[in-house]
Amino acid sequence: MTDGGLQKIGEQMIEIDLDKVTIREFNQQLHDLNGTDKKEAYKIMNPRGKHSVAVGADAPVDITVEGHVGYYCGGMNKHANIDIKGNAGPGVAENIMSGCVRVQGNTSQYAGATGRGGMLVIEGDASSRCGISMKGVDIVVGGSVDNMSAFMGQAGNLVVCGNAGHALGDSLYEVKIYVQGEVKSLGADCVEKEMTEEHVAKLAELLEKAKINADPRKFRRYGSARKLYNFKIDNARLPE
Amino acid sequence: MEANLGNWLSDMLIEMTDRGPDSAGIAIYRNPVAANQTKITLLSRDEDIDWKKLGEQLKKDLHAAFEIEPVLNHAIVTTDANADDIKTWLEQNRPEILVNASGKVIEAYKQIGLPENLIERFNVRKMQGTHALGHSRMATESNVTTEHSHPFATGEDLCLVHNGSLSNHNRLRTFLRDQKIKFQTDNDSEVAAGYLTWRLREGDSLEQALEAAMKDLDGFYTFAIGTQDGFAVLRDPIGCKPAVMAETDDWAAMASEFRAIECLPGAESAKIWEPEPSRIYSWQRD
Amino acid sequence: MSDSTDNEHKPQRPLPPLVESFTWNRGTISEIQRAAEEGIYSIRGGGAKRYVPHFDDLLFLGASMSRYALEGYRERCDTDVVLGSRFAKKPLHLDIPITIAGMSFGALSAEAKDSLGRGASMMGTSTTTGDGGMTPEERKSSKTLVYQLLPSRYGMNPDDLRKADAVEVVCGQGAKPGGGGMLLGQKISDRVAEMRTLPKGVDQRSACRHPDWTGPDDLEIKIQELREITDWEKPIYIKVGATRTYYDVKLAVKAGADVIVVDGMQGGTAATQDVFIEQVGIPTMPAVRLAVKALQEMGMHRKVQLIVSGGIRNGSDVAKCMALGADAVSIGMAALYALGCNDPKYDEDYRQLGTRAGFYDAYHEGRCPAGISTQDPELSKRLDPELGGRRIKNLLQTMMLEAQTLARACGKSHLHNLEPEDMVALTVESAAMAGVPLAGTDWIPGNTRY
Numbered sequence: 001m002t003d004g005g006l007q008k009i010g011e012q013m014i015e016i017d018l019d020k021v022t023i024r025e026f027n028q029q030l031h032d033l034n035g036t037d038k039k040e041a042y043k044i045m046n047p048r049g050k051h052s053v054a055v056g057a058d059a060p061v062d063i064t065v066e067g068h069v070g071y072y073c074g075g076m077n078k079h080a081n082i083d084i085k086g087n088a089g090p091g092v093a094e095n096i097m098s099g100c101v102r103v104q105g106n107t108s109q110y111a112g113a114t115g116r117g118g119m120l121v122i123e124g125d126a127s128s129r130c131g132i133s134m135k136g137v138d139i140v141v142g143g144s145v146d147n148m149s150a151f152m153g154q155a156g157n158l159v160v161c162g163n164a165g166h167a168l169g170d171s172l173y174e175v176k177i178y179v180q181g182e183v184k185s186l187g188a189d190c191v192e193k194e195m196t197e198e199h200v201a202k203l204a205e206l207l208e209k210a211k212i213n214a215d216p217r218k219f220r221r222y223g224s225a226r227k228l229y230n231f232k233i234d235n236a237r238l239p240e
Numbered sequence: 241m242e243a244n245l246g247n248w249l250s251d252m253l254i255e256m257t258d259r260g261p262d263s264a265g266i267a268i269y270r271n272p273v274a275a276n277q278t279k280i281t282l283l284s285r286d287e288d289i290d291w292k293k294l295g296e297q298l299k300k301d302l303h304a305a306f307e308i309e310p311v312l313n314h315a316i317v318t319t320d321a322n323a324d325d326i327k328t329w330l331e332q333n334r335p336e337i338l339v340n341a342s343g344k345v346i347e348a349y350k351q352i353g354l355p356e357n358l359i360e361r362f363n364v365r366k367m368q369g370t371h372a373l374g375h376s377r378m379a380t381e382s383n384v385t386t387e388h389s390h391p392f393a394t395g396e397d398l399c400l401v402h403n404g405s406l407s408n409h410n411r412l413r414t415f416l417r418d419q420k421i422k423f424q425t426d427n428d429s430e431v432a433a434g435y436l437t438w439r440l441r442e443g444d445s446l447e448q449a450l451e452a453a454m455k456d457l458d459g460f461y462t463f464a465i466g467t468q469d470g471f472a473v474l475r476d477p478i479g480c481k482p483a484v485m486a487e488t489d490d491w492a493a494m495a496s497e498f499r500a501i502e503c504l505p506g507a508e509s510a511k512i513w514e515p516e517p518s519r520i521y522s523w524q525r526d
Numbered sequence: 527m528s529d530s531t532d533n534e535h536k537p538q539r540p541l542p543p544l545v546e547s548f549t550w551n552r553g554t555i556s557e558i559q560r561a562a563e564e565g566i567y568s569i570r571g572g573g574a575k576r577y578v579p580h581f582d583d584l585l586f587l588g589a590s591m592s593r594y595a596l597e598g599y600r601e602r603c604d605t606d607v608v609l610g611s612r613f614a615k616k617p618l619h620l621d622i623p624i625t626i627a628g629m630s631f632g633a634l635s636a637e638a639k640d641s642l643g644r645g646a647s648m649m650g651t652s653t654t655t656g657d658g659g660m661t662p663e664e665r666k667s668s669k670t671l672v673y674q675l676l677p678s679r680y681g682m683n684p685d686d687l688r689k690a691d692a693v694e695v696v697c698g699q700g701a702k703p704g705g706g707g708m709l710l711g712q713k714i715s716d717r718v719a720e721m722r723t724l725p726k727g728v729d730q731r732s733a734c735r736h737p738d739w740t741g742p743d744d745l746e747i748k749i750q751e752l753r754e755i756t757d758w759e760k761p762i763y764i765k766v767g768a769t770r771t772y773y774d775v776k777l778a779v780k781a782g783a784d785v786i787v788v789d790g791m792q793g794g795t796a797a798t799q800d801v802f803i804e805q806v807g808i809p810t811m812p813a814v815r816l817a818v819k820a821l822q823e824m825g826m827h828r829k830v831q832l833i834v835s836g837g838i839r840n841g842s843d844v845a846k847c848m849a850l851g852a853d854a855v856s857i858g859m860a861a862l863y864a865l866g867c868n869d870p871k872y873d874e875d876y877r878q879l880g881t882r883a884g885f886y887d888a889y890h891e892g893r894c895p896a897g898i899s900t901q902d903p904e905l906s907k908r909l910d911p912e913l914g915g916r917r918i919k920n921l922l923q924t925m926m927l928e929a930q931t932l933a934r935a936c937g938k939s940h941l942h943n944l945e946p947e948d949m950v951a952l953t954v955e956s957a958a959m960a961g962v963p964l965a966g967t968d969w970i971p972g973n974t975r976y
Contacts (some may be wrong), residue, residue: 014772023754027755028757051747051751052747055754055755056754056756071748071751072738072748072751075751076683076684076755078684090738090744091739094737094751095679095683097684108975112683116682116723133737135723151737154723155723171731172972173728179613228729228731229711229725229729229730230711238645
């Protein structure tokens with residue numbers, strides 16, 4: 001480890017200066033805790049848009065990132081809580097399994113792509129394909145999401161407090177989508193669905209967990225029409 | 241900012257080395273020539289070129305004033321001759337020489353290899369100017385040569401850099417050749433540049449030309465286009481190739497990734513966002 | 527019959543022979559009528575059925591006077607290969623250069639996956655997961671297991687990623703370069719649905735591009751992430767379907783691959799559009815040549831290893847791929863046939879499915895009588911993994927012995943020392959595609975702009 005890059009603050013907070021420590025060195029240090037229940041706390045300084053910050057964590061550690069990150073921050077995260085005090089590049093928290101990744105700024109494309117569990121909170125806006133192929137993660141966006149969000153989404157919840165871009169929920173399987181603002185257009189097989197009390201309760205729970213302030217009753221719910229589920233041989237039938 | 245432009249551009253370009261290690265190029269806008277003059281950046285494929293001798297030949301054949309400032313295998317030519325006449329003369333007499341850019345303020349430098357080599361060789365860090373573009377290329381389907389390097393000149397004081405891959409550039413090149421647009425390579429990005437040249441020649445504004453490009457160019461792209469007094473950005477309707485834009489009170493910047501913008505002073509507090517697909521963004525200096 | 531007396535004594539003219547149109551033959555007519563009824567393209571499994579120039583069009587120049595042959599069984603002809611030596615801390619050391627290609631649990635039964643693992647492990651080679659994640663059974667039975675990262679990311683998780691011995695980023699497949707996957711609802715059983723986080727019984731649509739990167743410059747960053755998560759230990763493969771192979775291989779090198787897998791158009795699939803299988807991609811033979819040329823130009827031949835797949839059937843196909851410059855090959859369809867797919871002993875079952883042994887390709891329907899491409903517990907019980915494993919081992923062993931026989935005949939003490947110059951082509955097409963001279967001439971037709 002390079003001298004000076006790593007510093008223990010008090011008993012627990014460990015400061016990592018990415019101007020002095022490489023991504024490899026930090027990730028290795030993180031992975032050395034994998035499979036344990038150590039609750040170390042890290043503060044990451046000078047991320048400067050670097051890629052793969054804190055990927056592959058598998059311990060209940062707290063990681064605070066002081067700045068903007070590049071691609072795949074928190075990729076395949078398990079158990080860790082990652083708080084990014086800035087913007088995140090493409091694929092933040094891709095394939096997240098558990099734990100929580102919070103982005104205080106905006107995110108680029110593919111936020112939470114294929115995520116299987118845990119939570120991704122984006123306080124700002126998410127770009128296109130937010131929650132693409134999501135498989136169980138809960139994504140809560142304080143701002144808006146752009147085109148093709150939740151494309152082919154399989155499971156989990158996507159909550160958008162702002163607006164949604166074109167083709168929301170295209171080719172959807174079973175993701176539940178809640179949007180408070182405008183939806184530019186719905187994708188193939190995505191339809192508006194009834195917002196029951198059960199859904200309001202679930203949404204309230206998600207918002208509370210994400211620490212995002214919004215009134216769950218103001219949201220509309222979207223989901224799969226399930227018409228793409230099995231191809232229907234109806235083209236040859238004469239109209240009745 | 242203007243005093244540091246070369247330095248900042250260099251830092252940005254070096255950050256993007258991984259995305260394009262095959263060749264690098266820049267366009268910089270500076271030192272405007274007089275209203276009756278044209279500035280042309282020439283590039284010789286022959287490293288041992290005698291630029292002085294070329295200047296004398298041009299003067300003799302085209303009966304115009306030529307001031308040539310050699311920069312290794314590049315040269316900045318200032319002339320009162322017509323730029324098209326010079327291009328035609330070069331094609332006929334000196335086919336090893338390419339026209340990198342022409343206009344009132346643009347200069348363009350490019351070569352194969354890493355950005356840091358280009359920056360060192362052409363002393364880019366010391367360059368001053370109003371605005372600039374850089375590109376590092378990962379060759380996809382065409383060769384790694386100087387001619388294949390970005391930026392591509394598209395018109396007076398215009399140039400284009402491209403990230404992505406066009407899927408209908410071959411037929412479009414054939415069409416544009418019929419419209420007397422000249423191509424030096426089989427590169428897809430050069431077709432995008434040639435397309436804009438054609439639309440502008442037909443009287444389109446840059447905005448109109450880019451609107452038309454969205455209909456006629458198929459495939460994936462993020463374009464950045466240098467203009468006389470600013471730059472424009474356009475992403476294709478699918479919008480998968482990355483782009484980040486940033487603005488402060490002092491500057492506006494665009495790059496494939498934030499880490500390239502990060503090296504600019506004040507980047508941490510800049511307004512940062514991602515351009516929407518199929519939307520034309522443009523900046524002009526006040 | 528006419529009642530005219532004039533005709534009575536004339537010899538009868540035989541009926542004219544039935545002439546089938548080449549353009550509008552019975553297959554074409556039947557397909558048109560099927561399309562008119564169903565209103566959707568035809569989906570099937572397997573690989574291209576049309577004729578394409580293949581390795582049978584190449585022949586080895588065995589030793590006689592100018593070269594000295596090696597004695598079979600006595601003089602060594604080594605077969606080992608190291609895969610992933612460019613960046614990975616733990617490259618794979620395989621005893622034979624024939625690996626098992628990626629085929630998913632879901633497309634195949636657990637018993638079939640288990641058999642593949644057992645057979646490959648007995649021969650000291652690797653197997654590969656597929657579009658559906660890693661099963662504990664296959665991890666257990668496979669000594670060396672390659673974990674595929676596909677656009678769908680079904681079942682993808684960091685634990686299995688770390689349990690794998692190598693990671694294969696799948697950008698394309700020979701049967702359908704540029705296309706996604708399609709697994710019909712019949713095969714989405716409870717277990718498959720759970721592994722893939724899908725509702726049971728739905729048609730599963732797999733994407734054609736990856737969800738979190740687009741293009742080689744992004745892929746380079748994705749690979750860095752995978753290396754970080756696996757602490758730079760695992761070799762990273764990039765698999766492409768053979769199309770613009772020369773460029774794709776160069777880009778895979780630039781994106782940071784340790785190993786490149788090129789899958790030719792004869793490669794199989796569990797299910798895709800027939801039009802894709804037959805009309806997209808280039809044959810395996812020219813793909814090897816283009817891939818090797820790209821690697822050589824970059825100075826990366828043998829440094830980034832090349833695995834070739836798509837229609838590899840026997841030891842001579844293996845030896846010819848290696849002679850053209852591949853480091854290893856991969857088999858998929860051949861392994862399924864070894865397990866009993868299309869075995870005549872199930873002919874009666876095949877007839878009930880409206881086909882015959884030797885013609886069955888409806889892998890997507892999940893009713894495989896041999897218990898291979900099915901999730902039906904009654905059918906899959908027919909395949910005993912222990913026996914299946916032995917059959918896979920026997921096939922690999924036979925292929926290896928054949929390849930060694932050919933290599934020894936050419937005077938080689940290692941399969942890797944086979945060269946293009948050890949071969950001639952039988953046809954002009956194969957000479958042009960493989961870049962070896964037409965037999966009896968020094969003529970290599972064709973010109974390449976690459």
